[in-house]
Amino acid sequence: MAMWVSLLPPPRLLLPLLVLLLPVVAAVHGGYGHSNLTVGFYRHSCPDAEAIVREVVAEAVEDDRTVTAPLLRLHFHDCFVRGCDASVLLNSTKNNTAEKDAKPNHTLDAFDVIDTIKEKLEKKCPRTVSCADILAIAARDAVSLATKVVTKGEWRKDGNLYEVETGRRDGRESSAKEAAVHLPDSFDGILKLIARFKSKGLGLKDLAVLSGAHALGNSHCPSMEKRLRNFTAQYDMDPTLDTAYAATLKQQCTKPEDNETELAMVPGSSTTFDATYYRLVTEKKGLFHSDEALLSNGATRMLVYSYMRSERRFFSDFGVSMLNMGRVDVLTGRDGEIRRRCAVVN
Incomplete structure (x- = not known):
């Protein structure tokens, strides 16, 4: 997701989410699980868990449509x-x-939304639903509410883009140094992206499909300034960037450290989740160098064009890829804990 730059609330914004994930074997809409994760984990211990998450997320979206991006981003960064x-x-x-x-x-933003969800769940089902699962469910609900075919009832009757597996437990450790090392950068090239994600056991197809999360949200000038000026010793401007688009960005970003100017990941539709992002990438109008990097690998390039032509395929594959990401190094069983408050260990 190499996509982490400044988002200044309000409005709430999202940065890129480039992620590679292994192909998933389980069906997206089935009741299959991975290890101890399963769809409907709380059906007996807290039957209203997902409904409570959805209610809070829906209220937040109604109040501020830009909240969908940071909710999705929190799950990626986690x-x-x-x-x-x-x-x-x-x-x-x-x-x-x-x-x-x-x-x-x-x-990062939208911590208040997660805290509200946790508070309601603790009242309903004390020490039952993990903060890690709240992040996964809230991300699913956020992207679903931003997808027109879902909100119009043309995708799934339950109003979800995909089903989410639950059963995670919360960790007790958190390190800024680890975040600085492992989170991708918006200037990463394809080889660096592949290496970063391979180290997590994640794969190529999901790099392409989860990059589509850039359909939501905005970024700021520092995330792409280097593409406009002094890119390399050979090129002043990133050659993978459309020159006309670059001229527009230069007019917007006159100061390299400008964290105030908002740059839409997809100009004109940064609060709608769709496949428009892929068309922009083919036109060399992806905001980040890491976006255009998708065209420099045969497999990811093929997927970019495939998703551009078939939004329905993109939506389907996105759900599978989100399941993949949600399975990375999870704590289950007796590992970890169920935090009473998401910001502190018990």
Whole structure:
């Protein structure tokens, strides 16, 4: 997701989410699980768990449509460091600087939405639903509410783009240093991206499909300034960037450290989840160098064009890829804990 730059609320914004994941074998809409994860994990212990998450997310979206991007981004940033264990939610302490205070995470947002969900769930089902699962469910609900074919009832009767597996437990450790090392960068090329994600056991297809999460949200000038000026010794401007688009961006970003100017990942539709992003990539109008990097690998290039032509395939594959990401290094069974508050260990 190499996509972590400044998002200044309000409005809530999302940065890129480039992620590679292994192909998933389980059906997206089935009741299949992975290890101890399963669809409907709380059906007996807290039957209203997913409904409560959906209610809070829907209220947040109604109040501010840009909240969908940061909710999705929180799940990505969580899973990419120490696995999907809600470590991204932990506060720093006197003796430890936590992930949320790492430079790539300074622009994370929507923690208040997660806290509201947790508070309601603790009242309904004390010490039952993990913060890690809340992140996974909230991300699914956020992207579903931003997808027109879902909200119009043309995708699934339950109003979801995909089903989410649950059963994760929360970690007790969080390190800013680990976040700085493991989170991708918006200037990463394809080889670096592949190497980063391979180290997590994640694969190529999902790099392509999860990059489509860039359909949501906005970024700021520091995330792409280097593409416009002094790119390399050979090129002043990134050659993978459309010149006309670059001229527009230069007019917007006159100061390299400008964290105020908002740059839409998909101009004109940054709150709608669709496949428009892929068309922009083929036109060399992806905001980040890491977006255009997708065209420099045969497999990811083929998928970019495939998703551009078939939005339905993109939606289907996106659900599978989100399941893949949600399975990375999870804590289950007796590992970890169920936090009473998401920002602190018990």
